[in-house]
Amino acid sequence: MIKCIIVGYGFLGKRLARELAAGKIAGVKLAGIASSKGYIYRADGLAHEDLPERIDRARGFEEAPASEMIRRELADLLVELTPTNIESGEPGLSHIRQALEEGMDVVTANKGPIALAFEELSSLAEERGSLLLYEATVGGGIPLISLQKRCLMADELLSLRGILNGTTNYILSRMHFEEMTFELALREAQMLGIAERDPTLDLEGVDTALKLLILANSLMGLRKKLSEVKIRGITKVTSEAIAAAKESGMTIKLIGVVGENGLSVAPRLIRLNDPLCVHGTLNAVNFNHRILGNLTIIGEGAGESTVSALLNDIYEVVRARSRRL
Amino acid sequence: MRVRLTLALYDRPGVLLRALQEIAVNGGNIISIIHRRDRITSGYVPVSINVEFPDAASLDRAKMGIEGAGIPVIEAETLEKAITTMIIVGCVDVETLLKRVQELGSRVAALSMTGGAASPCLKLVVETPSGKLRPLVDVLEKLAEEWNALLITEG
Numbered sequence: 001m002i003k004c005i006i007v008g009y010g011f012l013g014k015r016l017a018r019e020l021a022a023g024k025i026a027g028v029k030l031a032g033i034a035s036s037k038g039y040i041y042r043a044d045g046l047a048h049e050d051l052p053e054r055i056d057r058a059r060g061f062e063e064a065p066a067s068e069m070i071r072r073e074l075a076d077l078l079v080e081l082t083p084t085n086i087e088s089g090e091p092g093l094s095h096i097r098q099a100l101e102e103g104m105d106v107v108t109a110n111k112g113p114i115a116l117a118f119e120e121l122s123s124l125a126e127e128r129g130s131l132l133l134y135e136a137t138v139g140g141g142i143p144l145i146s147l148q149k150r151c152l153m154a155d156e157l158l159s160l161r162g163i164l165n166g167t168t169n170y171i172l173s174r175m176h177f178e179e180m181t182f183e184l185a186l187r188e189a190q191m192l193g194i195a196e197r198d199p200t201l202d203l204e205g206v207d208t209a210l211k212l213l214i215l216a217n218s219l220m221g222l223r224k225k226l227s228e229v230k231i232r233g234i235t236k237v238t239s240e241a242i243a244a245a246k247e248s249g250m251t252i253k254l255i256g257v258v259g260e261n262g263l264s265v266a267p268r269l270i271r272l273n274d275p276l277c278v279h280g281t282l283n284a285v286n287f288n289h290r291i292l293g294n295l296t297i298i299g300e301g302a303g304e305s306t307v308s309a310l311l312n313d314i315y316e317v318v319r320a321r322s323r324r325l
Numbered sequence: 326m327r328v329r330l331t332l333a334l335y336d337r338p339g340v341l342l343r344a345l346q347e348i349a350v351n352g353g354n355i356i357s358i359i360h361r362r363d364r365i366t367s368g369y370v371p372v373s374i375n376v377e378f379p380d381a382a383s384l385d386r387a388k389m390g391i392e393g394a395g396i397p398v399i400e401a402e403t404l405e406k407a408i409t410t411m412i413i414v415g416c417v418d419v420e421t422l423l424k425r426v427q428e429l430g431s432r433v434a435a436l437s438m439t440g441g442a443a444s445p446c447l448k449l450v451v452e453t454p455s456g457k458l459r460p461l462v463d464v465l466e467k468l469a470e471e472w473n474a475l476l477i478t479e480g
């Protein structure tokens with residue numbers, strides 16, 4: 001049995017814990033969960049009814065940092081789900097580093113560490129013979145990374161472009177179809193819980209840039225840094241601009257591009273019949289391969305769907321470990 | 326890239342075939358040939374050939390091959406023009422903008438303004454010769470930055 005611990009017990013952590021405690025992945029047992037307050041750990045596994053709403057009110061609560069659970073309990077697999085920090089990558093970066101050093105496999109949805117320290121972490125994982133899987137960091141549940149790594153490695157990925165942020169896509173879609181102003185569409189998105197209370201990183205294009213970096217560095221072998229991405233957000237996009245685009249059979253979308261001119265994130269004009277032109281909270285990515293040509297994949301880029309990517313990465317760990325034995 | 330090659334052919338059989346061979350071996354796809362018999366001068370017939378070349382390098386190789394065979398290339402004119410739409414949100418100095426577009430060898434095919442003074446929005450349809458779009462976008466992006474405006478291009 002693979003002993004799994006989840007660090008970060010918020011939206012994703014709770015949903016994933018429920019799946020694992022219910023035994024949805026054979027061969028994996030959920031042994032520990034941690035939040036910012038502390039952790040609970042049970043070597044024989046946490047059952048569904050053991051999962052608390054709040055960790056600090058649960059039986060067996062340890063008021064100690066998650067790093068202590070990682071160090072003390074020698075689990076096999078860390079699922080890192082703490083908040084994304086774009087300055088330092090912390091606390092996720094330390095958690096992942098520590099786990100890999102202990103020889104654990106790591107699965108994460110946390111963009112910070114993967115975008116900021118991909119090279120360091122992937123070589124550390126390789127050195128230790130551990131897996132570092134991060135499908136859930138980009139495009140929610142859409143299998144972008146495994147699609148490329150499993151099915152298309154023999155072809156050459158020349159460029160890619162994508163809509164990688166559901167919040168901005170929702171806002172721009174409402175502006176296009178309902179002729180709303182930016183401010184009104186944003187407020188609506190916040191009311192619906194699509195946009196965060198502080199949506200700056202989404203609106204300014206930084207979230208898209210982080211995801212683009214992860215795709216560029218992990219799928220195209222680039223070694224780019226966040227400072228090398230040219231980033232423009234959508235806050236200046238007006239109803240007039242959307243109307244002008246519409247008149248020409250186009251609309252405006254926030255698009256990340258990795259191509260011959262480097263990495264960029266900007267609002268761009270896109271034809272309404274372009275396969276990339278998806279609406280609402282949907283994400284879409286278009287890969288351009290040397291032989292295959294264009295391939296576009298569309299799906300829900302955040303929320304509950306992300307749990308699907310996490311579960312598949314965990315399943316991959318199970319498969320790899322059974323091969324290792 | 327679409328190119329119109331104008332060659333000076335001696336009015337003798339076999340010469341055109343020689344030129345066409347050079348185009349074909351360098352990947353050129355011949356779209357049409359026009360003999361300008363109306364413009365025969367001292368034994369030469371100007372011939373205009375519209376060719377689709379995979380890139381500029383293959384055009385150069387074909388040109389060298391043709392000239393190497395003793396056939397003068399009078400002109401090689403790039404025909405392809407990209408037509409793109411751009412939107413600029415914010416206050417714009419239209420005169421400067423149009424001047425720059427022209428200086429860079431492009432042409433504004435259509436222009437419309439909406440939003441009035443409160444929320445100005447300029448839409449341009451620009452015709453650019455092939456290879457000239459990127460430099461144009463770079464220049465316009467700098468201008469937009471100066472004006473604290475947002476340039477939105479196709480992509």
Ligand SMILES: NC(=O)c1ccc[n+]([C@@H]2O[C@H](COP(=O)([O-])OP(=O)(O)OC[C@H]3O[C@@H](n4cnc5c(N)ncnc54)[C@H](OP(=O)(O)O)[C@@H]3O)[C@@H](O)[C@H]2O)c1
Pocket residue numbers: 007008009010011012013034035036037066081082083084091109110111112136137140301302303304306
């Ligand atoms: N939600 C999505 O749709 C989605 C999609 C893709 C990727 N992601 C990424 O996945 C990660 C998790 O997202 P989420 O929506 O589940 O976040 P969330 O609801 O904000 O949960 C974050 C959790 O991390 C815990 N935490 C914070 N600092 C910690 C520390 N030092 N040690 C241990 N735990 C700590 C928090 O503890 P407290 O409960 O004590 O505050 C909370 O339980 C983020 O990096 C996010 O960017 C999210």
